[in-house]
Amino acid sequence: MNVDGKHYRTIWLDSPGCVRIIDQARLPHEFALLDLRTPDEMAAAIRNMNLRGAGLIGCAAAWGMYLAAVEDTDLPAAAARIQATRPTAKNLEWALERMQKALATCTPANRVETARREAQAITDEDADFSRRMGQHGLELIREIAVRKSGQPVNVLTHCNAGWLAFVDYGTALAPVYAAFDAGIPVHVWVDETRPRNQGAALTAWELGHHRVPHTLIPDNAGGHLMQHGLVDIVFVGCDRCTAAGDVANKIGTYLKALAARDNGVPFYAVLPSSTIDWSIEDGVREIVIEERGAEEVRTVTGWNDAAGKVATVRICPEGTPAANYGFDVTPARLVTGILTERGLAPATPEGLRALYADLHP
Numbered sequence: 001m002n003v004d005g006k007h008y009r010t011i012w013l014d015s016p017g018c019v020r021i022i023d024q025a026r027l028p029h030e031f032a033l034l035d036l037r038t039p040d041e042m043a044a045a046i047r048n049m050n051l052r053g054a055g056l057i058g059c060a061a062a063w064g065m066y067l068a069a070v071e072d073t074d075l076p077a078a079a080a081r082i083q084a085t086r087p088t089a090k091n092l093e094w095a096l097e098r099m100q101k102a103l104a105t106c107t108p109a110n111r112v113e114t115a116r117r118e119a120q121a122i123t124d125e126d127a128d129f130s131r132r133m134g135q136h137g138l139e140l141i142r143e144i145a146v147r148k149s150g151q152p153v154n155v156l157t158h159c160n161a162g163w164l165a166f167v168d169y170g171t172a173l174a175p176v177y178a179a180f181d182a183g184i185p186v187h188v189w190v191d192e193t194r195p196r197n198q199g200a201a202l203t204a205w206e207l208g209h210h211r212v213p214h215t216l217i218p219d220n221a222g223g224h225l226m227q228h229g230l231v232d233i234v235f236v237g238c239d240r241c242t243a244a245g246d247v248a249n250k251i252g253t254y255l256k257a258l259a260a261r262d263n264g265v266p267f268y269a270v271l272p273s274s275t276i277d278w279s280i281e282d283g284v285r286e287i288v289i290e291e292r293g294a295e296e297v298r299t300v301t302g303w304n305d306a307a308g309k310v311a312t313v314r315i316c317p318e319g320t321p322a323a324n325y326g327f328d329v330t331p332a333r334l335v336t337g338i339l340t341e342r343g344l345a346p347a348t349p350e351g352l353r354a355l356y357a358d359l360h361p
């Protein structure tokens with residue numbers, strides 16, 4: 001994606017032993033880059049959400065293993081520390097497994113180069129898969145645009161499953177960018193996504209930079225908009241999808257799926273195959289949901305115009321007990337379809353397996 005006329009990915013190898021990322025903790029108020037030189041710096045960046053989003057934390061984990069190889073440290077121990085940062089996204093463990101498999105068979109002399117090559121392959125594949133998901137999703141938007149005879153197609157999305165959540169293009173927003181670039185009129189309802197406000201801070205920022213029309217809404221507004229025919233389609237990302245098509249995504253996604261079902265609005269989860277956990281079927285029971293600190297719920301962080309800087313303020317009585325579940329699970333029965341790099345699958349065990357029969361016969 002372009003930022004002020006320059007093409008960026010969210011993560012790249014800047015020089016030997018130095019991985020550079022866009023520091024998402026500073027967006028939207030400041031566009032800054034952050035250099036990471038050790039696996040523990042990478043683990044801290046994932047934990048502190050300097051980078052986030054399922055696909056991107058998978059790539060970050062891969063680059064973390066490259067940095068572990070450069071540091072010549074104990075690779076399984078480094079993988080365990082990176083794995084411990086965030087539990088819900090499948091992509092993180094998928095990338096660590098793939099890196100460890102590649103590193104298991106190489107000689108010590110080849111370790112750094114093998115790790116570099118595999119991390120770069122994972123990163124390039126991520127961008128390519130996102131581009132493909134965009135092309136498949138474009139057709140869904142085009143169908144609606146034809147039906148609406150040129151009126152803008154209203155997409156609702158939750159959290160940030162765009163370019164910033166992957167290496168490029170994103171998942172839920174990839175079809176939006178593809179449609180916009182193809183000249184189809186689109187408009188995006190952007191859920192603010194409390195408590196960390198990834199929608200307000202990141203989705204609004206990246207859609208704005210791409211000049212895609214969008215409107216920020218409070219998290220509770222989606223049902224009302226759907227009742228009034230103002231949402232044509234919902235696209236969300238996913239952190240872990242079961243073999244049966246249950247999808248874990250940012251907390252609040254499930255409520256959007258319920259509202260979509262009640263109002264006959266199609267609800268699609270957009271995810272690459274690296275997000276599918278073929279070992280589980282019951283998402284509500286089996287997916288580990290990250291719980292984060294209560295301070296994120298008790299406070300809001302944003303730009304203070306009067307002070308001219310970012311500030312964090314408390315929004316509840318001091319010491320109010322708060323719970324902060326990071327994700328929820330939308331059962332497959334509420335998912336209209338799962339859009340992957342290979343195309344659209346019904347959210348069923350048979351549908352997903354048919355699409356990936358060569359990998360999971």
Ligand code: MRU
Binds near residue numbers: 160238239
């Ligand atoms: O806590 P975050 O910001 O990492 O959560 C991100 C999401 O929930 C995305 O929707 C999800 O990762 C799918 S898109 C990569």
